[in-house]
Structure formats: structure tokens, C-alpha cells
Amino acid sequence: MKILAIEDNKELASSIYDYLAHENYICELAYSASEAREKLLFYSYDCIVLDIMLPDGNGLELLNFMKSEHISGSILIVSAKGALDDKIQGLESGADDYLTKPFHLPELHARLRAIHRRKNLEGNNIVSFKEIALNTNTFELKIHGKDLDTTRKEFELLLYFLVNKNRVLSRQAIANHLWGDYTDNLSNVDFVYQHVKNLRKKINQAGGADYIDTIYGLGYKFNTH
Amino acid sequence: MKLADKFTLWFLGIILLVTPISMFTTLSNIRSRIDNSEIERLKAVNNEVAEQLRDGIAPDKYSQGRPIIILKIDKALPKSEVQVEKQRCDGATALNECRITVSSYYSINETNYQVSSYNYVTQSAHILKGMLFTAILKTMIIALIVLLTVRWVSKKILSPFNQTLNSIQKFNIKKKQPLALAETNTKEFQALNQFLKKMADKAVIEYGLVKEFSENASHELQTPLAVLRSKLELLTETDIQVNQASLIADMQNAIEKLSRINHSLLLLTKLENQEFEATSEINFTNYVQELLAIYEDRIAIKELTLTSNIDEQVYVKINPTLADMLFDNLLSNAIRHNVRNGTIHLRLNKRGIVISNTGPFPVFPTEELFQRFKKSNQCNNSVGLGLSIVKRICELNNFKVTYIYEDNLHILKVIFSEDQSIGEDKEEKEGYTDNQIVTI
Structure with missing residues (x-):
């Protein structure tokens, strides 16, 4: 690009x-x-x-x-x-x-x-990485070709991670992405933590690998290595 | 006391003081005039009698209607040729008259004569009575006219002043309109108006400059903040140690907070500048429901129980952005300042919104929390501008906002229209029964 x-x-x-x-x-x-x-x-x-x-x-x-x-x-x-x-x-x-x-x-x-x-990308709205595939039009998440039910926020979170692979995403950046203008709440750290936790759990249960690393006190990283 | 009353009292006081003085002066003047002219006349009579004596004509007992006494005296003539004697002038007698006797001395044909004539003149007490009546009448008429007309005259004369007063009271620096004052031909009011106008114009300009400054300052801060934030993000990509990471995390938190404060201040400035116009009535229910959906996950994570009683089709005249911000602040406050497993009760109807939530006991009186940067907990991660924004939005839309702490609940009420008060607590408690309970 x-x-x-x-x-x-x-x-x-x-x-x-x-x-x-x-x-x-x-x-x-x-x-x-x-x-x-x-x-x-x-x-x-x-x-x-x-x-x-x-x-x-x-x-x-x-x-x-x-x-x-x-x-x-x-x-x-x-x-x-x-x-x-x-x-x-x-x-x-x-x-x-x-x-x-x-x-x-x-x-x-x-x-x-x-x-x-x-x-x-006309019609092609699939963002994928290895076993994970996200359809950005229908908000469907597939792991190993099987549908995984996620909330809208979890979907957006995973998409954010996939777009910014191998990048440290601070909690503020994630909160800002998920809630946009409605992040006046500075205790978002907890909420981000909860969403990341739930997402990892769901992917794990569906048989996906755990790519999300916690980076010290900074935030999270989608690690492809 | 009104200005007109003060003037009236002063004026009446002067009249009361001056009237007796002027009466006394007038009385003594009249008296001496009457006496003097009578004395002159008597002198003339005496002279005429003397003339007759000189011509050898035997004078009458009366001359010009005045009794004449002619005496031959052996002694030498007294030094003064004329002697005046006043009798019974002290008002002791029943006769209201005073007798004036004028004696003239002549030396005619080697013989010394004393010619005396007298007359009665009106006594001063008599004149006084007549004058007193007139004076009282005059004073009363003046007092009456003054009392009757003073209000009207003062209203007329002071009308430019009252208009000016009215204009100042209505003057609102935030509206950025110059002070409009009525024309007047009174010099003092002209000076006053001129001064006020100058002052108001200056204030409006200064106010504009301050506003402009804070807005520009906020804008100018955004780019350096963006630089800081982006550089820190790039720094996290490098090979860093744990202790460095925690330093970066602290900085990121600080930048986050700074950017929030800046954002809120900018918003307040815009609110002060009245940049958000309420164009039409909007369906407030929609905004409330949309925002509830956005905050759904956060309510769930904090394990809060939300009960709501939301009327459909609540139309309020407010700018859509402000409606959003108003409810966002109310709801996020209720979530943030809540306790785990706490409750939030939300009620919306055409009269207003009531949000009551559990939370720690307020450290400050609740009304003080509307002030900027006043926080219930100083080390809390909040900025402390949320309620100021709520208050400002309410002021702009003529809503009434109150915050009370009662029965362990923080209750924030926003009343859309003044005349209809929102349901009392009793009614609300009853409302719980038919509540649609939303537990997420």
C-alpha cells in the first residue's frame, strides 16, 4: 500500500x-x-x-x-x-x-x-492469520474453519490485534479503539483486561493458539513468531 | 428609601424651615413700611399745621382727619425736630391697633410750638394672623403637589437611569453582544452610560480574547500530545527492559490524562461559546438506549445491576451532540463511582432523568462536585470535569440539575422543564415494581 x-x-x-x-x-x-x-x-x-x-x-x-x-x-x-x-x-x-x-x-x-x-478489496472482507479468519462485513470469526461466537467488542479487539501484528498495543490505545469517544473513563484498563482475557479464553477453547502476549505493564501484543 | 422620597423629604424640610423665616421678615417689613408711611404722613400733617400757624391762621382741631394738639412750650426746642411715640403696640389691649404719635417742634414768630398728631395703625399680631393662614395654605399646596407629582417626575427624569440599570442586568458577557443603552440628555446619565458602555465593550473584547486563547491553547496542545504519544508508542516497539516499560506506561497514563483534560477543557470552552445550538427536538430515548448498549460491557464487567424505567418517545429540545455528552457523563459517572456488585437505577420520562447509584460516601458536599476539577477522590483516575460539563449543558438548555446523597444512593436529577417537578422518591419506589429489570 x-x-x-x-x-x-x-x-x-x-x-x-x-x-x-x-x-x-x-x-x-x-x-x-x-x-x-x-x-x-x-x-x-x-x-x-x-x-x-x-x-x-x-x-x-x-x-x-x-x-x-x-x-x-x-x-x-x-x-x-x-x-x-x-x-x-x-x-x-x-x-x-x-x-x-x-x-x-x-x-x-x-x-x-x-x-x-x-x-x-471488492467483496473480500476476510482478514486472516493462520487458523484465524475474520469477516469484517458479517463480524464472523472462524477458527480452523469453525464459527466462534464472540461479542462485537471481542471481534473488534481481535481485528485490531491482527491489523497491528507484532506491535505493542497499549491499554489506552485498545480502549480508545473499542469505545472511541466514550473513553472518558480512565479506569478502562480493567475493562480492556477483561475483554482480552475473554478473547484468549474463547480462542483457546476453539483450539486456536494463544498469540496474545502481555507486555509488562504496557499492554498487549499479537505475537506471530 | 427611593431617591424621589429623599428629595421630597429634603424639599419639604427646606420649606418648613424657610417659611417661618420668610414670614418673620415679611411681617417686620410690612410693619415698618406701614409705620413709616404713617409717620411720614403725620409729619406732613404737622408741617402743614405749622405752616398755618406761621401764616396766622388758627388751625382746626383736626387736620386731614387726624387729631391735632398744639402746645406752646417755654423751653428751648429739643435737639431733634421730630419725636415719634408708639403706644399700645404690644397687643395688650383688645383694640387691635397701635397708636402712633408724632410730635414736631417748630419755632414760629419767636414762639416755640409743639405740634402733635396721632393715628392708629393695624397691630402686627393682626397682620400675622392673616399671613399665617396664607402661609399654611401655600405650604400645604406645595407639599401636596410635590407629593403627588414626585413619583411621576422622578420616573420621567430617572427613566434613562432605569433603562441603563435594566440593560446592565440583562447584559450577558457570554452572549458577546455590545451593551445597548438608551439616549439621554441628562449630563450625569450621559457620563454614566458612556462609562458603562466603554467598560462593557472592553469586557466583551477581553472575554473573547480569553476564550480564544483557551481554545487556541487547547488546539495547539493536541499536536505535541500526538507527537509524545506516537514517540512513546514507537519506543515500546524497541527492545526495552521491564523497568523501562513501567516508566513508559506511567508516561502513557499521564499523556492519556492530559489529553482527556485538554479535550474536556476544549469542550467547556465550546459550551461557553455557545457553539452547540439546539435546532430541533430529538428523541432522547434513542440516545439513552444507544449509550446503554455502548456501556453494557463495562456495566457487566463491574458486576453492576442496572434497573431502568425508560419512557418511549421522550422528546427534548437539545443539540444532539450535547444530548449524547450529557447522558454519557451521567452514565459513566454512575459506573465509575460505583462499587462492585452495586446498582444503578435509571429513570427517564418527559420531565427529566434520574440516575441513582450506589457508591462511596461523598467526601465533599455533593453540590460542590459541579465545580471544575473538584473530585470526590483526589487520587482517583478521573479528570473532575464531567459534572462541570453536565452543569454547563444543563444551564445552556435551561435544565435544572441537582445532586444529592440520600439513603446511601447518589442521586442525580436533570429536570427538563421547571414547571413540572420530577416524580418524588415515593413515586420512584413504586415505579420499581413495574420496572423492566435489565440485568446484564
């Missing part, structure tokens, strides 16, 4: 680059709207990570620019403004998803993958 990250903050841009490059994506960076425009005209990208507030223009203008130039690619807006209006405006202008700062890198990755799945 080829990604263009348009973000004026160089440190944040480099974080995005590091994380995505590690997933073997081709990632390019643009620090300003003009730079982004140039890159968009000359190259094509599967996904574009777009910061709304840029030093030389509004990200929404770039959206309109892409529309008028018929540049394809899924767009994920990243903005410091969480206001509902901005969100709606961005999505109406043709963006595929919206993420507010400060975001978790695994979340960014999961969103990009989700957009990509929706847009490009």
Missing part, C-alpha cells in the same frame, strides 16, 4: 512514517499543502493521511483540489480540531474517515486498513 502523509509537524510526520514503513508500506511525507499538491499530481497513492491545519492552507482545500483533479485515493483526515462541524465538513468533502489528535499510531493504521479494505 502506498501512503502519503500530509502533516506539517515534522516529529509527528516522522512517527507516522516510522510506524507505517515498518508495516512495509511505501510511505511518503509532505509538510505543506503546496508540497502535497505537487506529489499528488505526479504520483498516485492508495491512502492519504491529511492534516486539516497546514501552514499554507486548509486541508479541506486540498480535498477539493483532489476532487477537481480527479485524484483517486482514500483519505483519512487527522486534525487537532475535534469539533463536529469540522468532522462533518471533512467527510462531506470526500474524506473517508476522520481521526482527532492526539491519536494512537495503531489506531491510525487500523483506520487506514479499514478504509483500504472498504474501497479496494
Whole structure:
């Protein structure tokens, strides 16, 4: 997957680059709207990570620019403004998803993958790893080809792990992924723990291997090795 | 005491003080005028008699209707040519008159004469009586007119002042509207209005700047927070030791908290700026049920028992985002500040929402928890802004919110409309029987 990250903050841009490059994506960076425009005209990208507030223009203008130039690619807006209006405006202008700062890198990755799945893999909504297969359309989980009944949250959790394989996922990142805006509750650590515990138990009972490691006090990791 | 009353009293006091003084002055003036003119006249009479004597004409006993006494005196003439004598002027006699005798001395044809004439003039007591009646009448008329008109006049004169007062009372800095004051031609009020207007305009500008600052500050913080968070996440990917991991975990917790605080402050700023307009009535029941579904797993994990009594089709005029936030805060508080195996009872009807839940005894008076950063437990992992947000949302929508601790239950009530009070506790307890019990 080829990604263009348009973000004026160089440190944040480099974080995005590091994380995505590690997933073997081709990632390019643009620090300003003009730079982004140039890159968009000359190259094509599967996904574009777009910061709304840029030093030389509004990200929404770039959206309109892409529309008028018929540049394809899924767009994920990243903005410091969480206001509902901005969100709606961005999505109406043709963006595929919206993420507010400060975001978790695994979340960014999961969103990009989700957009990509929706847009490009027609009909193929299966995310699989060895004996595990997830259907992102029907929310069905199969272990060794057999259906496993899970709650929606457990399904989302497993999908999050599969997308971010071999990555340390902090409890905050998981809580944020599972409950989105409704994570004002900082005691989420317990809830995340419960969900992970239940998920491992279910996969184990269905004969699946235990891939989920606990990483010190930090969080969890889906270990493929 | 009203300003008009003060002025009236002062004015009446002046009248009462000035009237006797002016009466006394007038009386003595009139008296001396009457006396003097009579004396002048008598002098003239005496002179005329003397003239007649000089011409050798035997004068009458009366001249110009005044009795004349002519005496020949042997002694030398006194120094002053005219002597005035007043008799019975002290009001001792029944006759209300005073006798004025004027004696003039002439030397005619080597003979010294004393010519005396007298007349009666009205006594001062008599004049006083007449004056007193007029003065009392005058004072009364003035007092009456003053009393009758003062309210009206003061209302008319003070109307710009009252209008200004009214405007200030209605002035709300949060509405960002300049202070509108009525025109006036009274100099003092002009000065007052000018000053108030200047002050209000300045306050509005300053307030806007502060708001803008806090909003910008919150926004600007988001990117560094994102940098911190992402770098820490990348750090966890590297080869780290257990002790390093725990350091990173602490930092991640701190960043999480920081980002929550920032988010809440930004939200409060937006609420203060009235950026959420209530456009239409929404079905509140839907929001409540959606959120209950979202929190379902957390309620289950904490082993809480939720009983609810939710009326269908509760329509409330509120911005949808705010409806969501309001109930989110109420419910998440009820879950967070609960005890294991505790209960939450939820009741929603068209009058309002009541959430009562078990929980530890409140450390502070419950009403104080609406203040920003006031937490029942300072080391708790919460931010302490949830109830401030609840309160602000309620204020914006003219809802009434109360928080009480009663029968070991934390009871939070949000009343949508003031006129209908939400069911009393008794009614609620009865309500339990036909409750649809939702145990998850």
C-alpha cells in the first residue's frame, strides 16, 4: 500500500512514517499543502493521511483540489480540531474517515486498513492469520474453519490485534479503539483486561493458539513468531 | 428609601424651615413700611399745621382727619425736630391697633410750638394672623403637589437611569453582544452610560480574547500530545527492559490524562461559546438506549445491576451532540463511582432523568462536585470535569440539575422543564415494581 502523509509537524510526520514503513508500506511525507499538491499530481497513492491545519492552507482545500483533479485515493483526515462541524465538513468533502489528535499510531493504521479494505478489496472482507479468519462485513470469526461466537467488542479487539501484528498495543490505545469517544473513563484498563482475557479464553477453547502476549505493564501484543 | 422620597423629604424640610423665616421678615417689613408711611404722613400733617400757624391762621382741631394738639412750650426746642411715640403696640389691649404719635417742634414768630398728631395703625399680631393662614395654605399646596407629582417626575427624569440599570442586568458577557443603552440628555446619565458602555465593550473584547486563547491553547496542545504519544508508542516497539516499560506506561497514563483534560477543557470552552445550538427536538430515548448498549460491557464487567424505567418517545429540545455528552457523563459517572456488585437505577420520562447509584460516601458536599476539577477522590483516575460539563449543558438548555446523597444512593436529577417537578422518591419506589429489570 502506498501512503502519503500530509502533516506539517515534522516529529509527528516522522512517527507516522516510522510506524507505517515498518508495516512495509511505501510511505511518503509532505509538510505543506503546496508540497502535497505537487506529489499528488505526479504520483498516485492508495491512502492519504491529511492534516486539516497546514501552514499554507486548509486541508479541506486540498480535498477539493483532489476532487477537481480527479485524484483517486482514500483519505483519512487527522486534525487537532475535534469539533463536529469540522468532522462533518471533512467527510462531506470526500474524506473517508476522520481521526482527532492526539491519536494512537495503531489506531491510525487500523483506520487506514479499514478504509483500504472498504474501497479496494471488492467483496473480500476476510482478514486472516493462520487458523484465524475474520469477516469484517458479517463480524464472523472462524477458527480452523469453525464459527466462534464472540461479542462485537471481542471481534473488534481481535481485528485490531491482527491489523497491528507484532506491535505493542497499549491499554489506552485498545480502549480508545473499542469505545472511541466514550473513553472518558480512565479506569478502562480493567475493562480492556477483561475483554482480552475473554478473547484468549474463547480462542483457546476453539483450539486456536494463544498469540496474545502481555507486555509488562504496557499492554498487549499479537505475537506471530 | 427611593431617591424621589429623599428629595421630597429634603424639599419639604427646606420649606418648613424657610417659611417661618420668610414670614418673620415679611411681617417686620410690612410693619415698618406701614409705620413709616404713617409717620411720614403725620409729619406732613404737622408741617402743614405749622405752616398755618406761621401764616396766622388758627388751625382746626383736626387736620386731614387726624387729631391735632398744639402746645406752646417755654423751653428751648429739643435737639431733634421730630419725636415719634408708639403706644399700645404690644397687643395688650383688645383694640387691635397701635397708636402712633408724632410730635414736631417748630419755632414760629419767636414762639416755640409743639405740634402733635396721632393715628392708629393695624397691630402686627393682626397682620400675622392673616399671613399665617396664607402661609399654611401655600405650604400645604406645595407639599401636596410635590407629593403627588414626585413619583411621576422622578420616573420621567430617572427613566434613562432605569433603562441603563435594566440593560446592565440583562447584559450577558457570554452572549458577546455590545451593551445597548438608551439616549439621554441628562449630563450625569450621559457620563454614566458612556462609562458603562466603554467598560462593557472592553469586557466583551477581553472575554473573547480569553476564550480564544483557551481554545487556541487547547488546539495547539493536541499536536505535541500526538507527537509524545506516537514517540512513546514507537519506543515500546524497541527492545526495552521491564523497568523501562513501567516508566513508559506511567508516561502513557499521564499523556492519556492530559489529553482527556485538554479535550474536556476544549469542550467547556465550546459550551461557553455557545457553539452547540439546539435546532430541533430529538428523541432522547434513542440516545439513552444507544449509550446503554455502548456501556453494557463495562456495566457487566463491574458486576453492576442496572434497573431502568425508560419512557418511549421522550422528546427534548437539545443539540444532539450535547444530548449524547450529557447522558454519557451521567452514565459513566454512575459506573465509575460505583462499587462492585452495586446498582444503578435509571429513570427517564418527559420531565427529566434520574440516575441513582450506589457508591462511596461523598467526601465533599455533593453540590460542590459541579465545580471544575473538584473530585470526590483526589487520587482517583478521573479528570473532575464531567459534572462541570453536565452543569454547563444543563444551564445552556435551561435544565435544572441537582445532586444529592440520600439513603446511601447518589442521586442525580436533570429536570427538563421547571414547571413540572420530577416524580418524588415515593413515586420512584413504586415505579420499581413495574420496572423492566435489565440485568446484564
